[in-house]
Amino acid sequence: MEMKVETGKNIQVNDVSPSGIKIIWQEIKKDKLAMGSLIILAAILLFVYGASFFMDAKEIAKVDFLSIYLEPSSDYWLGTDYGGRDVFGQLIIGTRNSFTISLFITLFTAIIGLSLGLLAGYFGGATDNVIMRVIDFVIALPQLMFIIVVVTIVPIFNVYVFILIMTMFLWTGKARLIRSKALSERELDYIHASQTLGTPHWKIILFQLLPNVSSLIIVNFILNLAGNIGLESSLTFLGFGLPESTPSLGTLISYARNPDVLENKWWIWVPASLMILVLMLSINFVGQALKRAADARQRRG
Amino acid sequence: MTLLKLDNLKVHFPIRGGFFRRVVDHVKAVDGVSFELQQGETYGLVGESGSGKSTTGKAVVKLNEVTSGQILFEGRDLASLSRREIKPFRKDIQMIFQDPYSSLNPKKRVLDIIAEPLRNFERLSPSEEKKIVQDFLDKVGLSPESIHKYPHEFSGGQRQRIGIARSLTLKPKLIIADEPVSALDVSVQAQVLNFLQDLQQEFNLTYLFVGHDLGVIRHMCDRMGVMYRGRLVEEGKSEEIYENPQHIYTKRLIAAIPDLEPEVREDKVQLRKKLTSEYESTYSKYFDENGRAYDLKPISSTHRVALQ
Numbered sequence: 001m002e003m004k005v006e007t008g009k010n011i012q013v014n015d016v017s018p019s020g021i022k023i024i025w026q027e028i029k030k031d032k033l034a035m036g037s038l039i040i041l042a043a044i045l046l047f048v049y050g051a052s053f054f055m056d057a058k059e060i061a062k063v064d065f066l067s068i069y070l071e072p073s074s075d076y077w078l079g080t081d082y083g084g085r086d087v088f089g090q091l092i093i094g095t096r097n098s099f100t101i102s103l104f105i106t107l108f109t110a111i112i113g114l115s116l117g118l119l120a121g122y123f124g125g126a127t128d129n130v131i132m133r134v135i136d137f138v139i140a141l142p143q144l145m146f147i148i149v150v151v152t153i154v155p156i157f158n159v160y161v162f163i164l165i166m167t168m169f170l171w172t173g174k175a176r177l178i179r180s181k182a183l184s185e186r187e188l189d190y191i192h193a194s195q196t197l198g199t200p201h202w203k204i205i206l207f208q209l210l211p212n213v214s215s216l217i218i219v220n221f222i223l224n225l226a227g228n229i230g231l232e233s234s235l236t237f238l239g240f241g242l243p244e245s246t247p248s249l250g251t252l253i254s255y256a257r258n259p260d261v262l263e264n265k266w267w268i269w270v271p272a273s274l275m276i277l278v279l280m281l282s283i284n285f286v287g288q289a290l291k292r293a294a295d296a297r298q299r300r301g
Numbered sequence: 302m303t304l305l306k307l308d309n310l311k312v313h314f315p316i317r318g319g320f321f322r323r324v325v326d327h328v329k330a331v332d333g334v335s336f337e338l339q340q341g342e343t344y345g346l347v348g349e350s351g352s353g354k355s356t357t358g359k360a361v362v363k364l365n366e367v368t369s370g371q372i373l374f375e376g377r378d379l380a381s382l383s384r385r386e387i388k389p390f391r392k393d394i395q396m397i398f399q400d401p402y403s404s405l406n407p408k409k410r411v412l413d414i415i416a417e418p419l420r421n422f423e424r425l426s427p428s429e430e431k432k433i434v435q436d437f438l439d440k441v442g443l444s445p446e447s448i449h450k451y452p453h454e455f456s457g458g459q460r461q462r463i464g465i466a467r468s469l470t471l472k473p474k475l476i477i478a479d480e481p482v483s484a485l486d487v488s489v490q491a492q493v494l495n496f497l498q499d500l501q502q503e504f505n506l507t508y509l510f511v512g513h514d515l516g517v518i519r520h521m522c523d524r525m526g527v528m529y530r531g532r533l534v535e536e537g538k539s540e541e542i543y544e545n546p547q548h549i550y551t552k553r554l555i556a557a558i559p560d561l562e563p564e565v566r567e568d569k570v571q572l573r574k575k576l577t578s579e580y581e582s583t584y585s586k587y588f589d590e591n592g593r594a595y596d597l598k599p600i601s602s603t604h605r606v607a608l609q
Contacts, residue, residue, distance in 0.1 A: 189404035196362045197418040197467070198391035211408035 027293035034289035037282035044279065045099065052096045060089035061245055072267050079267040081255055083244075090247040091271050097242070098249040099279070101163055102228035108167040110221055113174025118213070120175070121182020122205050128179070135172045143169045144240075151240045162242060166231070177220060181213045215294030222287035226280045233276055249276050303373075304507050305338040305361070305475055310370035310380075312353070312360050330356040332531035332593070333370070338475070343501065343508040345522030345539070347515060347554070353531040355399075358477045358511045362396050363387055374475070392422055395468035399480040401460035405452040411438070412448040415467045422471060437466040440503075442496065458489035462496070469500065475507045482517060494521060515558050519543055524603075527551045532594040534587070537604035547606040549580050549587050550594075585609075 028034045064084035072079045078087040120131040150165050151157055185191065186209065194204045229249070235241040236250025237257075244251055252272035256262045261269065292298040312331040315324040331353040338344045346354040359365045360380075361372055367380040379390060395418075398404035405414055415434045419425060425433070435445035441462040443455075452460055461481060468476055478497070482490040494517065500506060512518050518525055519539055526536040527550065535548040546552045553576050560569055586609055588594055597605040 189398040189400055190406040192359075192364055193396070193398060193404050193464070193467070194406075194417065195364065196391065196394075196396045198388050198421045199417060200421075208406050208409075212406070214408075 023299075024290055024293045027299060028286065028289045031285075031289045031292075034285045037285035040278065041282040041286065044095070044275075044282075048092055048095045048099070051092050055089055055092060057093055057247075060086055060093060061247065069265055078271055079265070081252075081268050082258075082261075087252070087268055087271065090252055091249075091275065094247040094249045094252055094272065095275055095279075097159060097246060098229055098232050098276075101159060101166075101232050101248070102225055104163045105166045105170060105228050105231075106221055106225045108163065109171040109174055109224070110217065112167070112171040113176075114178055114217060116171075117175040117178025118182050118205050118209060121179040122186050122201070122209055124183065124186070128183075131175070132179075135175055138169065138172050141169070147235065148240050157243060159242065159246060162232070166228075170228075174220060174224075177216065178213055181216055182209060185209055185212050219287060219291045219294050222283060222290055226283035226287065229276060229279055229283075302340040303337050304340045304375065305509070306335075306371075306373040307337075307357070307361075308335050308371040308373065310334045310357065310360060310372060311368040312356050312365050313368040329531050330365075331360065333596075334526075334528070334531070334533050335370075335597070336526050336533065336536055338507055338509060340474075340507055341501075341505055342523045343510055343521050345510045345512060345518040345525035346528055347512060347518050347525060348528035349554075350513065351530075352528040354511045354513075354528050355479050357528070358396070358479050358509055361475075361477055361509065362391075362394055364396075391418075392471045393474045394477065395471065395473040395475070396477045396479060397461075397464055397468050397481045400484050401457050401464055402484070404464050405460055407452055409451070410448065411450055411452070411463055414452070414463060415448075415470060418467065418471045433470065434466075437470055438463075440469070440500070441466045456489075457485050458493060461485060461489075461493055465493075465497070465500070469504065472504060473506070475509065477509045477511070479511045480513065481510075483512065483514065490517065497521070515543075515554065527554065529594060530592070532607065533597055533605075534594045534607045535605070536597060537601075541601075541604045545604075547600060547604070547608070548594075549576070549583060552576055553580060 028038060062085070064080075067076070067080050067084040068082055070076055070080040070084075076086050076088065078091060081087055081090070116131050116135075120128040146169070147165055150161070154161050191204060191208060194208050199208075232241060232248060233250035233253060236248055237254045239254065241250045241254075242248050249272045253269050253276075256269035310331055311329070311333055313327040313329050316326040316328060317323065318325045334353070334357055336344070346357060348354045356365055360367050361374075363379065363384070370380060372379040374390060374394065377390075379387060382390075412431065412434055415437060416430050419430055419433065431448065434448055438445050438447060443459060443462060443466075447455075452463065455463065461484075465481075481497070482493050485493060497508070498521070501508065508521070510518065510521050522539050524537065525539050525542055526533045527542065527548070528534070529550050535542060535546065535551045542551060543555060546555050553573070556569070556573050556576050560566065587607065589609075594607040595609055597607050599605045600608075
């Protein structure tokens with residue numbers, strides 16, 4: 001008798017359908033490229049965040065005229081730049097800064113885009129109209145001009161200001177994406193059913209609508225994360241990014257604007273460029289696997 | 302006892318166009334519908350697609366905004382209540398949806414789906430809640446172990462029963478069934494319909510049954526109304542309408558029911574031809590110059606027809 005009960009329980013456990021995380025994990029396991037990317041990504045991030053913990057950022061940013069443009073050696077693993085600063089140290093701190101910036105920009109734009117997109121999509125009508133006109137306005141603004149102006153007038157330009165200004169412009173795409181999905185979801189009967197069951201609007205949005213757009217959010221989040229690393233670097237390269245006192249991948253690459261550095265002192269800009277390439281590619285590959293996991297028809301696993 | 306009374310209900314949707322998206326016209330989805338539902342009966346609304354039958358049902362649960370008219374539920378006018386004020390009535394009026402594939406949230410477990418109304422109206426401990434959900438699952442003929450499954454693990458008929466279980470948890474007085482079986486195959490249809498009738502007995506439910514399948518409506522309903530272009534054209538007891546249709550639209554609708562006897566096929570064809578010519582010659586008797594059906598006029602104590 002007891003045996004019977006036990007087997008019944010076992011079956012029940014097996015019957016539970018795989019959760020979202022399990023599906024994602026299976027998809028990544030099936031895709032060797034994504035799996036490799038994930039391992040590389042995790043290794044780089046662990047190393048960078050771990051190592052920067054033991055490094056003194058001030059010490060690295062200190063100018064030392066006795067060791068300008070040294071080639072890689074056992075003292076300076078990746079040589080030094082025109083201020084005699086250790087490139088390897090700058091690479092570690094710079095990767096950490098660039099990734100942190102990218103992560104927070106993506107996070108903040110996701111939060112703003114998600115909440116406004118869900119509101120606009122769920123309520124539609126006038127709410128949708130107001131939010132969409134605000135988005136149109138932000139898109140119509142000349143982004144680069146604004147960034148340049150802010151960079152010039154802000155007294156202390158640091159990572160936080162940079163995150164803030166980028167967030168101001170980048171949430172619109174996400175809001176539009178989420179809105180379009182929410183618009184199609186709200187016409188489905190399960191939303192109507194919740195309404196007739198007396199569930200308040202905020203509960204419907206959070207507990208019924210949100211889980212159904214979640215796969216879209218995750219995929220978009222990962223792909224944006226990769227894009228935003230490049231974004232920071234390109235702005236810094238143009239000279240409107242972070243000051244040299246806060247090393248980032250962009251500052252390292254921007255040294256290559258000097259033709260002498262570009263031609264003869266590869267150790268300054270090649271590692272940073274490679275780092276960006278590897279980070280962006282591996283995040284993208286993981287993102288692609290997630291994208292497939294989110295869509296049952298594309299799944300491999 | 303009258304449970305629900307619709308009085309000259311109108312649901313119009315604006316058509317916007319031109320410069321500044323002005324309202325240029327209205328789609329009169331429901332245009333002056335009046336009928337009553339008695340406690341414990343099943344009232345059928347039939348009509349072709351686009352005739353406004355579903356819109357009428359949805360207006361009762363406030364999924365559509367009412368343009369004018371009254372929806373009296375136990376004497377209170379639902380049409381004039383705001384979303385907040387209507388909340389207590391949600392308990393008494395529930396809806397079963399047409400499409401069992403979209404009416405259950407694919408990301409939710411059965412337990413969460415069926416317990417949703419309970420969580421809105423009652424404070425229950427998780428174990429009490431689980432017990433109630435399992436009881437209802439048992440009632441609708443699903444295994445109580447399925448509470449941890451997701452909707453996609455069930456067939457269409459099973460899903461529809463989950464939807465029915467969800468609408469029953471609050472012990473409503475009135476259930477709006479919006480074509481509850483039209484997405485199911487025939488063998489499952491009969492199963493679900495009989496099961497709805499059993500539940501009606503058990504919980505003393507009143508159904509407003511919206512459908513286009515005349516066979517299903519006849520099987521289910523005590524009384525019925527025939528809708529055409531947002532208007533009721535005929536209303537009465539089911540047998541009156543099936544045996545003695547008075548309005549030309551009803552006649553043609555009944556004549557369109559396919560017959561399984563091959564011998565009578567020729568007769569049927571003749572009957573339909575006859576009705577078509579009758580429709581053309583007597584059109585003005587049933588519809589005014591705008592093609593709108595006239596108001597209902599009683600021809601017996603229970604039977605009303607839209608005649609000039």
